[in-house]
Amino acid sequence: MKRTLRHLLPCLLALLPFPALAAGAAGLYTGNEGHEMAAELLLREDGSYAYALSVGALDEESQGRWEERDGAITLITEPKPVPPRFTPAPAIAASGTEPPPYLLVTLPNGRGLAGIDFTITCADGTRIDGYTQVYGWDFASETCTAPQAITLREPIHAIESPPYPIAPGATALHFHLVPNDLGRVDLTGTFGVIAGETLTLVRERGQIRFRRAKPR
Structure with missing residues (x-):
């Protein structure tokens, strides 16, 4: 059964705590680069992240921690998924x-x-x-x-x-x-460049542009 981002994210947000970081880039970012694609990247102030992507037949997710330096963020996936x-x-x-x-x-x-x-x-x-x-x-x-x-x-x-x-x-x-951890991806080393309200996540399989979601 195909899972949606709404179903994936609650599972991803139950993460282990990490040392607190300055808020900086922390927040929820959403990506939508076509009618078949939806993505969310949550950078929490405690230094953890949750990522989910749905495009066509592909659903993937990731979790771990993030670091910020000079207007860019770097992701470290924890725990490491076992690849199929x-x-x-x-x-x-x-x-x-x-x-x-x-x-x-x-x-x-x-x-x-x-x-x-x-x-x-x-x-x-x-x-x-x-x-x-x-x-x-x-x-x-x-x-x-x-x-x-x-x-x-x-x-x-x-x-x-x-x-x-x-x-x-x-x-x-x-x-x-x-299958092992099919659908869970290791984003360790993936970096995102922040410009205003836009975060461009650079991956081996291409780039994804996110925009910071407005607080509700």
């Missing part, structure tokens, strides 16, 4: 007369995942790019007679696996996407 990851899993056995798909990506509970991008590299240098369905993915063996390795990607949360070697003669590959 892909792990190899036992191959699925054939069901009746139907062979298992060549590639299947599931959650640990067995639910198949659609929209997982992958790249298969072949012995002759050929690259096969595709994406999974909930029931997996198959390919014609003549397109790649000797698969060597596969890399998996979940594009919404930018999750990518290392290249996993493919055993010679393998007919079925199965991977788990282990």
Whole structure:
């Protein structure tokens, strides 16, 4: 179920106390750079922060502490989230007369995942790019007679696996996407530049502009 910022923020605000800082940049900032995006960044006077973003199919949150210096703020995420990851899993056995798909990506509970991008590299240098369905993915063996390795990607949360070697003669590959702290992001080192009522948060995945919310 898709969560909204209204549902996320009450959980984020129950933070451990930190030593008090000068008010300075403290306050609630809201970001809205399009009809599909909403974001909030709360800088509390005790030095803690709460962040939430919703854009398209992506929901993410973060919490920790912040520091202010020379008109800029820096975020330190605490506690550190455990990132999601892909792990190899036992191959699925054939069901009746139907062979298992060549590639299947599931959650640990067995639910198949659609929209997982992958790249298969072949012995002759050929690259096969595709994406999974909930029931997996198959390919014609003549397109790649000797698969060597596969890399998996979940594009919404930018999750990518290392290249996993493919055993010679393998007919079925199965991977788990282990969620861990999926949706919680480590913003340590992220900085925000403050100009008047605007705070521009600079992240690896781009910038987000916030405006200080007026007190109610």
